[in-house]
Amino acid sequence: MATALDGKPSPVLADPSAVRGKRGRRAYWHLYAAISPFYLLFLCFGLVPVGFSLYLSFHRWDGLGRMEWAGLSQYRYLLADSDFWSSIGNTVVIWALATFPMVFLAMVTAVMLNSAVRFKNVYRFAYFLPNVTSVVAVAIIFGSVFSTNFGLVNALLQAVGLDQVAWLNTPWGIKVAIATLMTWQWTGYNAIIFLAGLQTIPGELYEAARIDGAGPVATFFRVTLPLMRPVLLFVLVVSTVTGLQSFSEPQVLLQNTANESAFSGGPGHAGRTMVLYFFQQTFDNNDFGYGAAVAWGIFLVVALFSIVNWRLVQRRGEE
Structure with a gap:
């Protein structure tokens, strides 16, 4: 780390790689914002439904009432x-x-x-x-x-x-x-x-x-x-x-x-x-x-x- 004449760290030259990294991420924020709709939509309509379906497969539910925990009984019945x-x-x-x-x-x-x-x-x-x-x-x-x-x-x-x-x-x-x-x-x-x-x-x-x-x-x-x-x-x-x-x-x-x-x-x-x-x-x-x-x-x-x-x-x- 660079130091000034009085022996203290120079605030201008302190950790230049970190400064460049922050500036680089900030410089490309508009590119990340441009591609974010796809990932947000995929999260809402892709990953979340898939995760919910896996969670739902361990429950009994008619679509309106309260869910009841079924464990692996749904899969045991499926195999038979x-x-x-x-x-x-x-x-x-x-x-x-x-x-x-x-x-x-x-x-x-x-x-x-x-x-x-x-x-x-x-x-x-x-x-x-x-x-x-x-x-x-x-x-x-x-x-x-x-x-x-x-x-x-x-x-x-x-x-x-x-x-x-x-x-x-x-x-x-x-x-x-x-x-x-x-x-x-x-x-x-x-x-x-x-x-x-x-x-x-x-x-x-x-x-x-x-x-x-x-x-x-x-x-x-x-x-x-x-x-x-x-x-x-x-x-x-x-x-x-x-x-x-x-x-x-x-x-x-x-x-x-x-x-x-x-x-x-x-x-x-x-x-x-x-x-x-x-x-x-x-x-x-x-x-x-x-x-x-x-x-x-x-x-x-x-x-x-x-x-x-x-x-x-x-x-x-x-x-």
Whole structure:
């Protein structure tokens, strides 16, 4: 520390680093103020509700009366709840029926868009349009398409000599209809993501593959697919998160197919997904405490599937 001639510390030169630090923080206060609304809104509408839902999951509450401490009884009941496990099974089957065809179609579409020369932007807009279309409106249209008596799908089946299928009244028909809707909705979005990844691959690699005598199929599996692995991982994780949280598709598609609540999932509860079951327990039964426990169970299932997908893709990349 600098001292004056009389041996006392100089007030001007005392701890200059601290002075610079204070001045630096004060100089950027307007930048912190500019970004503060996001963090305040995230705190109010993100972290606080999440924390409250965890607190609520340990209580019994109907939304109006007094909360009653329940401890871990909500989670013990959740583990033994056959309806919850049934909703997990429905969700996983619908997710599998939708995700794998969707990823395949999105990759094929992206490769075709990447090789197209004319009207690229028109094709991109056309494929991306389903993703920005209202899910409710699309579900109503798909309900007509899969109608038993007047649906387009059954009309096509009859045209080739096959029998009609009660798509929205049988367990597998319900799952296929929901998965088809989700595939149609997300294929274009993921095709755009794949297209962005394809356009980052240097053209010299394809030229070298052609010189080495590799055909289109070998080039795709030896050059394109390995370099697209990070993009594929992103698409799989996002598709897992969105697919396992499906709600609007089965709720709107099946709301008029059973004489039960709008969250029943159709005949036999074949379309009752995890989120649909959460809404049924929370808003139909007014059991907000158990609904919060179901929500945390859904979070663990989605996290588990996301980790498994990530590990599988990473392991194949290491091989």
